[in-house]
Amino acid sequence: MQLRPLPVTWLMGLSVLGACSPFGADGPLEVAIVGNPSDFSDDGVRLSPVAQHLRGASREGLVGLDPSGQIVPALAERWIVTDDGMSYIFRLRERSWPDGEPISANDVRDATLELLDRLEGTSLGLDLAKVTEVRAMTEKVVELRLSSPMPEFLRLLAQPELGIAKSGSGAGPMVISLDEDEALVRLSALAPEDRGLPGREDWEESSRSLAVRALPPDVAIDAFAQGDIDLLLNGSISSFPRIELGPLSRGTIQVDPTRGVFGLVFRSDTGLLAEPARREALSMALDREALIEPFGLGGWQPSSWIVPPALLEDDALEPTRWEGLSIEERRAIAAARIEDWRAESGEEQVVLRVGLPPGPGSDLLFDGLSRAWSGVGVQAVRALPGEGAELEWRDRVARYSSPRWYLNQFNCELEVGLCSQDVDQMVVASLTMTDVQEKRRVLTEAHAELVRAEVFIPFGAPVRWSLVRGSISNYQPNPWGLHPLFPLSGPPN
Numbered sequence: 001m002q003l004r005p006l007p008v009t010w011l012m013g014l015s016v017l018g019a020c021s022p023f024g025a026d027g028p029l030e031v032a033i034v035g036n037p038s039d040f041s042d043d044g045v046r047l048s049p050v051a052q053h054l055r056g057a058s059r060e061g062l063v064g065l066d067p068s069g070q071i072v073p074a075l076a077e078r079w080i081v082t083d084d085g086m087s088y089i090f091r092l093r094e095r096s097w098p099d100g101e102p103i104s105a106n107d108v109r110d111a112t113l114e115l116l117d118r119l120e121g122t123s124l125g126l127d128l129a130k131v132t133e134v135r136a137m138t139e140k141v142v143e144l145r146l147s148s149p150m151p152e153f154l155r156l157l158a159q160p161e162l163g164i165a166k167s168g169s170g171a172g173p174m175v176i177s178l179d180e181d182e183a184l185v186r187l188s189a190l191a192p193e194d195r196g197l198p199g200r201e202d203w204e205e206s207s208r209s210l211a212v213r214a215l216p217p218d219v220a221i222d223a224f225a226q227g228d229i230d231l232l233l234n235g236s237i238s239s240f241p242r243i244e245l246g247p248l249s250r251g252t253i254q255v256d257p258t259r260g261v262f263g264l265v266f267r268s269d270t271g272l273l274a275e276p277a278r279r280e281a282l283s284m285a286l287d288r289e290a291l292i293e294p295f296g297l298g299g300w301q302p303s304s305w306i307v308p309p310a311l312l313e314d315d316a317l318e319p320t321r322w323e324g325l326s327i328e329e330r331r332a333i334a335a336a337r338i339e340d341w342r343a344e345s346g347e348e349q350v351v352l353r354v355g356l357p358p359g360p361g362s363d364l365l366f367d368g369l370s371r372a373w374s375g376v377g378v379q380a381v382r383a384l385p386g387e388g389a390e391l392e393w394r395d396r397v398a399r400y401s402s403p404r405w406y407l408n409q410f411n412c413e414l415e416v417g418l419c420s421q422d423v424d425q426m427v428v429a430s431l432t433m434t435d436v437q438e439k440r441r442v443l444t445e446a447h448a449e450l451v452r453a454e455v456f457i458p459f460g461a462p463v464r465w466s467l468v469r470g471s472i473s474n475y476q477p478n479p480w481g482l483h484p485l486f487p488l489s490g491p492p493n
Contacts (some may be wrong), residue, residue: 028186028211029472029488032223034234035214037183043168045118045125045161049234049481050214052160057187057485059163059170062090062108062142063154067487069478071154075103075164075171076142077196084434085149088157092140093196098169105136111164112144124161126408127399130431147432148439152400159399160482173486174210185212189489206491217359224467231472233483236395237262237463238359240295255297256464256477259308260398261409263458264354265417268390272341272350272378279454281334282352282391285376287327288459291368295361295463302460306450307406313444321451335376342377351379355389362393392417397462397481403443404430410455418455 033039035050042051056064064074076090095103112134119125130153133145146153156162163170172190179186187210193199215223217239223229272278288302304321322330342350354369356362370380383389394416398405407427412419426446433439450456464481474487 028209030228030230031210031212031485031488032215032220032229032232033212034217034220034232034236034239036216037214039214040178040185045115045122047161052482053233053485054176054185054187054212055160055163055170056482057174058172058176059160059165060173061157061159061162061164063158065155065158065478065480065482065484067474067476067478067484069476069480069482071158074158075108079154085151086146086434088144088146088153089137090142090144092142094140095171095196096194097166097171099167101166103164103166103171104139105142107166108142108164109134109136111166112142112162115162119161121413123396123408123411123414124156124159124399126411126413126427127156127405129428148430148434149436150402152402155400155480174489179211183213186210187212187485187489189486208489210485210489212485221467224469229467230469231475231488232467234481235465235467236361237295237365238357238362238393238395240361240463240465252467252469254466254468254475254477256397256466256481257299257479258397258462258464258481259401259479260396260462261306261406261456261458262395262460262462263456264391265394265410265456266390266454267355267388267392267417269418271345271347272338272352273390275341276452276454278337278341279457281337281376282373282378283454283457284322284330285334285372286369286457286459287372291365291372291459294364294368297463300460300463303458305447306410306456306458307403307443307447311401311403311406312447313440316444316448331372331376338377349379350377351381352391353381353383353387353389355383355385355387355392357385357393391457394456395462397464399480403440403447407443407446407450410450418453420450420453420455423450423453 033050033053035048039048039050040054042048047055060074062074062076063071066072075092075095077093079088079090081088092103092105092108097103116128116131119128130146130148130150131144132147135143137143173195174187174189177186189207191199192203217235220229220232224232266273266279283304288304292300292302305317309317309319338350354366356366366380366382373380385392394409396409404427407423410416410419411424412421423446426442426449430439430442433442466475466483468475472488474490475483
């Protein structure tokens, strides 16, 4: 995504701040992640973005992600995939746990099985449902078997939640210490030989520690503007300031080319929302480009589909729903459906509560939703998530590129809103299908059924942004919204 030019006052401030790090090359790299200090203590399997970044730095999995989001070796130094695509065999590095005990294949097997068990009932657990067996083949070789091929399985294994630990401790690549007085976490890189790599005498001179804070978005943005922060991660559209980017500050604001789900889930199927056609009317009434236009995001892709059409059967979908209808025609159809219900029900006024998180971006979105729906006879009332609204914000970055990830976000087991058990059953049936075309056909049908059920109003791709000072190396925007902390400690690539 691209941004348009900033006002002059912003340009002056950001161009000066971007000139140097406030701490110099020898000081710690100051990082803020949008979140709360309580996120530091997350130790479960439903991790906040703050906890995801810290987990990735302190507990490597078999594989990891580099700054661009590509798969790289981690605990495993290499691997092979069998010809049928159903077996992944990993050779472990010579590594040790913090207590000095060597990391064995048995350790990895036991930790992986425990994680799979704990992840049941989560969307990530659903994503991992193809794993049928984890076994230690030798002291240093681990095999994971799947029920059918999954080309992006390694990307799933690279998720921070799949970081391997023993007795609660990971094997790096960084060591974490909590500074309770300053409410920050300090991260220091392990020596190369402690990471299963050849030793290097000068590694300490080329390594930099990190000081990581979890801050509310407005506080984090102010800290960056004042020069107290070098890098700000995990900005979302709810906190996206109404700014435009210009040449003097180019590169300061980095927007990830993310994919995923961003829109509103239906939490109620009563009253106006009892029938899919009336739920569809609310989606029809939205001009998605106009909804995002106030943010100044260039290149953002709106979508009226849940799964991107490119991931489904060829020619299964038009580029947009309601192809051939203008926004005026769509709104006329929506208004007629809502008026018919109002006349039948005797309701004088149609009111729907919309749950959105706080923030200036959410304010802009609500204004756009309110204007669009008022034109078809619906009054929108603002609420916070969890306050019983009929529609609630859902904003998730995809972990891998497959229709199954998108469909799993609305699985009935997750209880995020309206759902379809028929869709869930089709997704389960796809888990054992080895014919690629047949699997794609079934998932395409599942998506069509989920759309017919009208469980979600999609807006388009999620928005994730960072503020990056010019002195930062080894940071890159990537499609997955995760920015590994360990590479930030080293010299430029």
